[in-house]
Every structure is written in structure tokens, then in C-alpha cells.
Amino acid sequence: MSQKLTYSDYLAHNQLPLMWCAGCGNGVILRVLAEALAELNIPPHKVVVTTGIGCFGKTDDYMKTHACHGTHGRALAFATGIKLANPELTVLALMGDGDATTIGGNHFINTARRNVDITAIVANNYNYGMTGGQYSSTTPIRKVTTTSPYGTAEPGFDICELAKAAGANYVARSTTYHVVQMQKLIMEAITKKGFSLVEVSSPCPTYFGRYNGMPSAVNMLNWLKEVSVSPGKYQTLSEEEKENVMVIGKLVDRDKPDYLSVYKELTATVK
Amino acid sequence: MPNDKVMFTMGNVACAQAALDAGAKFYAGYPITPSSEVAEVCSRLMPKYDGVYIQMEDEISSIAAMIGASLAGVKSFTATSGPGYSLMQENLGFAIYAEVPCVIINVMRSGPSTGLATRPGQADIMQVRWGTHGEHPIIALCPSSVQECYDLTIKAFNLSEKYRIPVVVLSDEIVAHTRENVTLKSPEEIEIISRKVPTCPPAEYLCYKPEADGIPLMAAYGEEYLVHASSSCHDETGYSNNSPKIAEALIHRLHQKIASGRDEIVQVAAFGPQNAEIMVIAYGATARAAKQAVFKAWEKGISAGLLQIITMWPFPDKEIMALCDTAKALVVPEMNLGQAHQEIEKVCRGKLPIYPFSRVDGEAIKPGQVLAIIEEVAQCLKN
Numbered sequence: 001m002s003q004k005l006t007y008s009d010y011l012a013h014n015q016l017p018l019m020w021c022a023g024c025g026n027g028v029i030l031r032v033l034a035e036a037l038a039e040l041n042i043p044p045h046k047v048v049v050t051t052g053i054g055c056f057g058k059t060d061d062y063m064k065t066h067a068c069h070g071t072h073g074r075a076l077a078f079a080t081g082i083k084l085a086n087p088e089l090t091v092l093a094l095m096g097d098g099d100a101t102t103i104g105g106n107h108f109i110n111t112a113r114r115n116v117d118i119t120a121i122v123a124n125n126y127n128y129g130m131t132g133g134q135y136s137s138t139t140p141i142r143k144v145t146t147t148s149p150y151g152t153a154e155p156g157f158d159i160c161e162l163a164k165a166a167g168a169n170y171v172a173r174s175t176t177y178h179v180v181q182m183q184k185l186i187m188e189a190i191t192k193k194g195f196s197l198v199e200v201s202s203p204c205p206t207y208f209g210r211y212n213g214m215p216s217a218v219n220m221l222n223w224l225k226e227v228s229v230s231p232g233k234y235q236t237l238s239e240e241e242k243e244n245v246m247v248i249g250k251l252v253d254r255d256k257p258d259y260l261s262v263y264k265e266l267t268a269t270v271k
Numbered sequence: 272m273p274n275d276k277v278m279f280t281m282g283n284v285a286c287a288q289a290a291l292d293a294g295a296k297f298y299a300g301y302p303i304t305p306s307s308e309v310a311e312v313c314s315r316l317m318p319k320y321d322g323v324y325i326q327m328e329d330e331i332s333s334i335a336a337m338i339g340a341s342l343a344g345v346k347s348f349t350a351t352s353g354p355g356y357s358l359m360q361e362n363l364g365f366a367i368y369a370e371v372p373c374v375i376i377n378v379m380r381s382g383p384s385t386g387l388a389t390r391p392g393q394a395d396i397m398q399v400r401w402g403t404h405g406e407h408p409i410i411a412l413c414p415s416s417v418q419e420c421y422d423l424t425i426k427a428f429n430l431s432e433k434y435r436i437p438v439v440v441l442s443d444e445i446v447a448h449t450r451e452n453v454t455l456k457s458p459e460e461i462e463i464i465s466r467k468v469p470t471c472p473p474a475e476y477l478c479y480k481p482e483a484d485g486i487p488l489m490a491a492y493g494e495e496y497l498v499h500a501s502s503s504c505h506d507e508t509g510y511s512n513n514s515p516k517i518a519e520a521l522i523h524r525l526h527q528k529i530a531s532g533r534d535e536i537v538q539v540a541a542f543g544p545q546n547a548e549i550m551v552i553a554y555g556a557t558a559r560a561a562k563q564a565v566f567k568a569w570e571k572g573i574s575a576g577l578l579q580i581i582t583m584w585p586f587p588d589k590e591i592m593a594l595c596d597t598a599k600a601l602v603v604p605e606m607n608l609g610q611a612h613q614e615i616e617k618v619c620r621g622k623l624p625i626y627p628f629s630r631v632d633g634e635a636i637k638p639g640q641v642l643a644i645i646e647e648v649a650q651c652l653k654n
Contacts, residue, residue, distance in 0.1 A: 077332035081339025110328040267318035
């Protein structure tokens, strides 16, 4: 019973193989998440994953934990109810960029603002993979997708900046190239009380990469490697250089009280 | 319970108190006229009941949080009105498909769209039945008094827990804001039904394997019984499954479990003689006006009675069909252009004339208006 948990204990082996495309980053994130949960030694039945719709929204089907595979964009709202009803649970909202900040943007900023004790893991592949590669709210301006054949006219969100501005206690970014760092950040995020976000920049060679000069997984991993810089390094760059890089690592770490702690404090004397 | 069991209050407050008395410990909602008092009462009282109140960013997230809390094992509810109820439709479908017990108090106002935001309406009858996409069952209960707000909200929780389905308390602005006496029940007096839970070894538990009654046992998140609730078509494990056979069996089971409980779920109330020549069929606030009209008609020597629809969905077809054998005409007043009337036509299949009376100006249907129709119909029957 007290045997050490391994990543394998969190996976629904009978659901394999994964449905994701060759070169997709989602499987890497799944493995790293399972490793992080095992390392933290959280029993699978104390974990609830909430998901929405999209490629990364399929993740719950490969996990052997409790799951709420809800509707598109609403994973954080389901997670809020779950966490408030049973605060002992480790509640993880697994979302893509479409789920988290496009259709679900309102829930994203409000859950971060409330500082509900939930960990959001956002696999950002800069497009809607499941529906065939259309642009999302994180597709960078001028990039080609199946619904922006001449390039997107809209700039993309910086998910981490959104979470930071909205009030999240913990904000970090990593990539599927930086798996060791990703695991460390996910573990910190889960351990952190309050709303935590880990954005993982993840390759979609099938669509986003193919339309934007990176048709293979190797191209995309090289791209992630090249554009990623640490927060320290970022500070040393010129304004022009900053335009072309992505900061990875821990970006926010603060200890504002979470929603339920404040609610319990305010209502403690109500009888 | 002290002797202050009688409360003079409005329907919305009665709904909130009933939810708490039924064991609700979680409310997630977004303020909207004319339902906001439910939220206000819950925000004040939830902590007393060791529950949590949360005001969400919209109705989409309100129903989602409510569903999440229920899956975590806590009786949960929300309250809204037409525009908010429209926003809830997608997640309502999720709750039906994933069989999550929960209660939604929908206080009808005059629509469509923002409409007459503070005025009453009864035009959500069909939205409540068919608002969310796909083939699905639903349960909806229609209170016509503050007492019924209290009693039917408790019943709504019990039905939702027993049948694992969202139940709508379909109130309206008049009932919601009418103040009258309501007799509250003490804990010993309230029958409380809770979801059936598994007792097998956790490894053997399949979270969507139905019992003989077609209803799966429901574990809560955090227990060793793993729960996989899914908006996608799922097999008995809860995991996604695209098999046409499984898809079809699931839809049929969701309907069958409600059809099997139909006689327990469906409730009507009778006022005056039920074998009268002219039977009025009404619900909600309009049933109040209809009741007065029927009594006045009776005083005038007209053979009239009232059948009040309490359970709107599943529709009380058998109870209405029975009237076709004894009545000579039906009168159906409602604050819409005939939503229940059309359903009654379907049931009666032309066996007797049915006279609708509609109002969609945001004003209540008055007893005198119903009486006038009854008198007119009585005159027609004479000739």
C-alpha cells in the first residue's frame, strides 16, 4: 500500500495508444504531469482533472484519476465547484489555448482573480488542432492557419501575463523541449496554495508548424529551444531582441490568500 | 424546530430556504432579475449551513461550478431567469448526459432576449424541455404559490438525487415575488433522498454501470471509487467511446430511467370537480387566477374545474387524457402563445375543443379574463 507511486499509476493503460499526431507535445506533457504527481506522492483518487474540448482536452481519457471532461472552455469553472466542495482534492485544469484563453478567457481571468486553489496547465500550440488548425487567441499576428490563409490580423495573448495581471499566485512557462524544468514547475504549481498556472509551449507540427515553416517535430523542438530564454537572460536583451524570444521559468510566486481561506475567515463567526 | 415554522415571505426566499432544508451546501450563481433574492438569501445563510456561496462570472460558469460541486459529493443548486437560463443550456446537457444531480431555479420573466426584465412570463416551457441540444429527458416542476416553491424545491432535490438528473424549478416572477405564508418543515418532517453510493470493492466499480432501475451508483470525487464524468459519449467506465451501439443504449437508458419513474415524478393538483364540463388547465401564477375563475364560474352555475399542472416535464399526459372522457371542453390560459396548449392538443388528439388564452404583454392573466373565457365556452356548449 505504501509502495512508492510511479507515473504509470496515473495512466489509463487500456486507453492507449494516444490519439495525438506524431510530433505532438501533448503526450510529453501527460508523461511529465504523471511523473510530477508520482513525485509528489498524491494518490490518484485524490486527484481530479478537469478538461474542456480540444486536443489537450482529451488528456483525461488517458489518466486513471477522477475526471470531469466538461464543455469547451469551462474546465476552470467545473474545477472551481469541485475544489470548493472538497478542498482536500488536488484539482488540475488541463486546457489548450483555445479552452483556456479564447472561449474560456472569462473563466481564466476570474479564476485567477479569485485565486481559487487550482492548478491550470495550459498546452499552448497556438492554434485549434482538433478542428483542423484554425487560429486561436494565442496565434501570433501574421501567422498562417487554416482560417488565416493570409496571416492572422490579430495579435495573440501572452497567457502568463494575463494570469499575472489577473492575480494568480503562481505563474510559470515551459516547453516540451524543457521537460526537466517543466516537471519542476508543475510540481511547484501543484504544491502552491491559490491559483497556479503553468503554460507549456507545445508543438503542433501537423498544423501550426506545417503552415509556418516548421513541418516536422524536430523543426518545432528546435524552434522552442532557440526562442526560449530565462527571466534573467531576458532582462539583458534589447527591446528588439525581446520581441523574438519567449521567457520560460517561474514568472510569479506570491502568497495572497486563496478564495476559500478568505471566505472561511469572513464567515467563521456566522452562526 | 421552534414554533416559528410559519414564515411570511416571497417565493424566491422559500426556494432558497427549501434548498438549504433539503441539504444543499453549494450555491453558484450570477445575479439576474427576478431571481436575485435566491442568491442573496444563500449568500447570507450558506455559511450557517456549513456550505459555500460563490458568485461566478456568468451563468455558464455558475452551472459548471454547481455540476463540479455535485460531482464532488455536495448537493448543489443555482437560480436564474430566461437570459441566464439560455446561457446554461450547453452545460445543462452535460449534467443530463453525465447524470449529475443538481437543481436549477428558473424564475421566468417576459422575453425573448432581455424583454421586459421585471415583468412575468411563462414562455420558457419549451426551452426547459428542449433548450439544450440533442435527445434528452428533463424534469421540471412549476410552483404556483410560496408554499409550493418550498415543497417543490425539496422535491426537486429528491428527484435529482434519485434519478441523477438536473431538475428545474420553473417558477415565474409573480410566484417569486408574491409574499404569503409558508409552513416550513422541521428536519424530521422532511423526506430527504440522496444519491445511491457504491459499496463494492473500489476496483470493481464502474461509474456508469446502471443498476436494475437504470441508474448508476454515484461515488464522489476523492473516494477510492474512480469517477470519470464525460460530456462525450461514454461506456460504463465513463471513458469516451464512439460505438454506435453504446451511443444508442445510453440515450435510451437516460430516457428509460425517467419513464420508469414517471408516476412518481408527475404531479398535478385538482380544484373543483374533475368531471366538470369545462376543465381549465393551468400552471404557475396563472393557476392562481384560474382557481379563482373556476370557483366564480361554479357560483354562477357553470360546471367548471381546474387541473393544475405541477410537473411540467415529463408532461402529465395520462392525467390530461383522462379529462377527454369526462369534459366537453378545455380552457388553457398561459403567459405565452400556447406552449402547454400545443402539448395538450397532442395528448387530446382532437377529442374535444381546447380554447387557449394567451398573454404576452408582461401582465398577469387575471381571474376575470379566465372567467370570461369559461363563460363564453359555457355559452358555446349550450348552443
